[in-house]
Amino acid sequence: MRVITMREAIREAMIEEMKRDERVFLMGEEVAQYDGAYKVSKGMLKMFGPKRVIDTPISELGFAAIGIGAALNGLRPIVEFMTWNFALLAADQIINTAAKMLYMSGGQFNVPIVFRGPNGFAGQLSATHSQSFESMYGHVPGLKVVSPSNPYDAKGLLKSAIRDDDPVLFMEAEILYNDKGEVPEEEYLIPIGKAKIVREGNDVTIVSFNKTMKIVLEASDELTKEGISPEVIDLRTIRPMDYETVIESIKKTNRLVIVTENWPLANVGDELTYVVQKEAFDYLDAPVRCVTTADTPAPYSPSLLQIWFPSVKKVINAAKEVLYLL
Amino acid sequence: MYEGNVTIPEAPIKGEYSKEQYWEWLEIMLRIRRFEERAQIMYMQQKIRGFLHLYIGQEAVAAGTVSASRHSDPVIAGYREHGIALARGMSSRVAMAELFGKITGCSKGKGGSMHFFDKENNLYGGFAIVGAQIGVGAGLAFAEKYKGTDNACLTFFGDGAINQGILLETLNMSKLWMLPVLFIVENNQYAMGTAVWRASALYPQGGLYKIAEPFGIPAKQVNGMIVEEVHEAISEALEFIRGGGGPYFLEILTYRYRGHSMSDPGKYRTREELEEYKKRDPIERVKKTMLLKGFATEEDFKALEQKIKEEIDDAVQFAEESPFPPPEELYTDVYVQQDYPFLED
Ligand SMILES: Cc1ncc(C[n+]2csc(CCOP(=O)(O)OP(=O)(O)O)c2C)c(N)n1
Ligand SMILES: [Mg+2]
Numbered sequence: 010m011r012v013i014t015m016r017e018a019i020r021e022a023m024i025e026e027m028k029r030d031e032r033v034f035l036m037g038e039e040v041a042q043y044d045g046a047y048k049v050s051k052g053m054l055k056m057f058g059p060k061r062v063i064d065t066p067i068s069e070l071g072f073a074a075i076g077i078g079a080a081l082n083g084l085r086p087i088v089e090f091m092t093w094n095f096a097l098l099a100a101d102q103i104i105n106t107a108a109k110m111l112y113m114s115g116g117q118f119n120v121p122i123v124f125r126g127p128n129g130f131a132g133q134l135s136a137t138h139s140q141s142f143e144s145m146y147g148h149v150p151g152l153k154v155v156s157p158s159n160p161y162d163a164k165g166l167l168k169s170a171i172r173d174d175d176p177v178l179f180m181e182a183e184i185l186y187n188d189k190g191e192v193p194e195e196e197y198l199i200p201i202g203k204a205k206i207v208r209e210g211n212d213v214t215i216v217s218f219n220k221t222m223k224i225v226l227e228a229s230d231e232l233t234k235e236g237i238s239p240e241v242i243d244l245r246t247i248r249p250m251d252y253e254t255v256i257e258s259i260k261k262t263n264r265l266v267i268v269t270e271n272w273p274l275a276n277v278g279d280e281l282t283y284v285v286q287k288e289a290f291d292y293l294d295a296p297v298r299c300v301t302t303a304d305t306p307a308p309y310s311p312s313l314l315q316i317w318f319p320s321v322k323k324v325i326n327a328a329k330e331v332l333y334l335l
Numbered sequence: 336m337y338e339g340n341v342t343i344p345e346a347p348i349k350g351e352y353s354k355e356q357y358w359e360w361l362e363i364m365l366r367i368r369r370f371e372e373r374a375q376i377m378y379m380q381q382k383i384r385g386f387l388h389l390y391i392g393q394e395a396v397a398a399g400t401v402s403a404s405r406h407s408d409p410v411i412a413g414y415r416e417h418g419i420a421l422a423r424g425m426s427s428r429v430a431m432a433e434l435f436g437k438i439t440g441c442s443k444g445k446g447g448s449m450h451f452f453d454k455e456n457n458l459y460g461g462f463a464i465v466g467a468q469i470g471v472g473a474g475l476a477f478a479e480k481y482k483g484t485d486n487a488c489l490t491f492f493g494d495g496a497i498n499q500g501i502l503l504e505t506l507n508m509s510k511l512w513m514l515p516v517l518f519i520v521e522n523n524q525y526a527m528g529t530a531v532w533r534a535s536a537l538y539p540q541g542g543l544y545k546i547a548e549p550f551g552i553p554a555k556q557v558n559g560m561i562v563e564e565v566h567e568a569i570s571e572a573l574e575f576i577r578g579g580g581g582p583y584f585l586e587i588l589t590y591r592y593r594g595h596s597m598s599d600p601g602k603y604r605t606r607e608e609l610e611e612y613k614k615r616d617p618i619e620r621v622k623k624t625m626l627l628k629g630f631a632t633e634e635d636f637k638a639l640e641q642k643i644k645e646e647i648d649d650a651v652q653f654a655e656e657s658p659f660p661p662p663e664e665l666y667t668d669v670y671v672q673q674d675y676p677f678l679e680d
Binding site: 034060063065066068070071072073074075076077078079080081082083084101102105106110111112113114115116117118119121150151153173174175202249284287 | 442454500670
């Protein structure tokens with residue numbers, strides 16, 4: 010099968026959907042003339058012209074609101090945030106407007122919009138540029154939150170997000186954009202809200218999403234070498250969350266480790282843990298473990314950053330602990 | 336320096352208006368006033384709860400805007416939006432039922448006073464985060480331009496919203512992209528208890544409309560107690576916008592007679608000031624003009640009062656008799672997706 014980068018996969022999804030539907034357009038900082046801050050939208054201005062690929066000023070709150078207004082009035086915007094850190098300035102529009110319009114209007118006005126951009130840590134960018142927001146936005150009814158880890162999922166999920174009639178927050182990662190993966194030439198869609206079993210195994214279930222999936226897969230290779238058989242699940246969507254797939258897996262492995270790039274308090278893993286203990290209490294043979302970032306802002310120095318972020322070693326240790334091997 | 340007593344410019348009325356036009360204005364304004372007065376009573380009887388912000392005093396703004404615009408022009412406003420909704424064509428029944436939290440309300444009882452929405456009448460809310468609707472209004476305008484219509488979005492906000500950052504962001508983008516948006520600040524002199532001149536450094540410079548000028552957006556101050564003036568200013572602005580001139584900004588000077596919401600005793604202003612504005616009441620003024628022009632008699636006014644009273648009585652009865660939303664409504668309208676898996680313990 011054809012191999013392309015995550016960057017290309019995301020671009021392909023946008024191009025295909027813009028060709029398919031006149032109402033879809035892309036707006037954001039540097040998306041047009043500069044080809045995208047991370048070159049995701051490279052060539053799209055040439056392809057679609059300035060009516061549909063629009064450079065905005067640095068006004069996250071304002072252009073998020075304009076996107077929402079356009080969505081209310083018959084269009085289907087894709088709004089790119091240079092990173093989700095900057096989308097904090099637009100949080101009012103995302104949480105107070107996009108998420109609530111349909112409800113407050115008694116079903117009259119839906120907001121078919123996609124907010125997308127890279128999320129979380131991306132090298133030594135320090136505290137304000139290294140945050141991930143799946144748990145914060147996942148908290149909010151009215152939103153859907155997608156956080157893919159590879160080119161295949163990114164393309165199929167983004168196409169679904171653009172066609173979705175509800176607001177979808179699509180969280181990418183700078184350090185995954187160059188990652189390559191198999192993506193078929195033919196069109197396909199991946200439904201929002203379905204996790205994927207990436208590796209089948211029997212001993213311990215390891216759940217993750219987005220860039221920490223890479224750490225999990227590396228850890229899983231190591232564990233396999235040591236004769237341990239992990240089952241790896243990529244959550245892919247945070248809201249709605251696919252508890253079913255995780256619970257079915259636990260019925261087989263009886264052990265769960267969750268790995269996220271969230272801070273520890275109220276992170277995505279906590280919520281999953283709650284549902285698992287409630288629905289599968291009798292199947293658990295060990296306490297659930299969450300491997301997260303440290304409970305601090307992201308540091309700049311490499312010596313600190315290394316211990317701030319989830320590591321292969323931490324994942325291996327957590328897996329061994331729930332297996333009572335450590 | 337403006338302090339408290341705001342001078343409201345009174346321009347000579349340019350147009351000649353028909354009898355029908357005056358009757359339309361009077362009916363809209365009277366409907367709003369009587370609706371709001373009844374809403375206040377219903378609030379005191381605890382039929383209406385939460386926040387209730389009345390439009391009394393500002394009726395000419397809604398009436399003059401609606402007569403000067405098309406039904407296909409999208410409208411968006413803040414939480415003091417009952418008047419605009421009624422002027423746009425929402426029925427008193429549906430509006431009152433929303434205040435009562437009934438399923439027959441314009442937003443199925445899920446929005447309440449601050450969230451009137453009406454797709455049929457192109458009313459996009461009803462926003463309760465001060466200023467949030469400004470950017471959304473520009474987005475509605477963006478879509479009109481994208482679709483190639485010559486509709487313009489009427490975007491209402493209060494003098495308090497002038498100080499939100501979203502206004503500057505939106506003024507800038509709407510001019511850059513030449514969006515067909517009419518910004519209308521209803522300057523009723525107060526944001527809750529804060530007089531406008533205490534909150535905006537622009538005010539001593541001549542007015543809030545000054546904020547639009549650096550962006551090259553034409554901007555004007557209008558006397559909002561005179562419906563003809565509102566109509567004329569809005570008509571001129573819309574003609575400019577529809578001609579491809581891009582955004583336009585109006586500061587409409589008006590006054591709210593009641594408190595900010597139902598819990599406001601209004602200690603920040605004097606009784607004299609309030610009485611001064613009541614002397615310029617927009618409804619009384621229109622009635623006087625109509626009598627002068629021979630368009631109506633006192634008898635005609637009484638008949639209109641009676642008709643509206645019956646309409647509001649009927650609206651209250653309708654709201655009373657309508658059911659509250661059933662429990663299953665809690666989970667509808669959160670997502671378009673019908674089988675969304677909500678979490679329930
Ligand atoms: C972002 C935000 N901050 C504060 C409030 C609380 N609040 C509600 S109305 C209001 C005053 C707004 O006044 P103005 O814009 O002049 O509108 P008016 O009430 O006069 O119609 C305030 C501070 C809010 N709803 N939203
Ligand atoms: Mg005010």
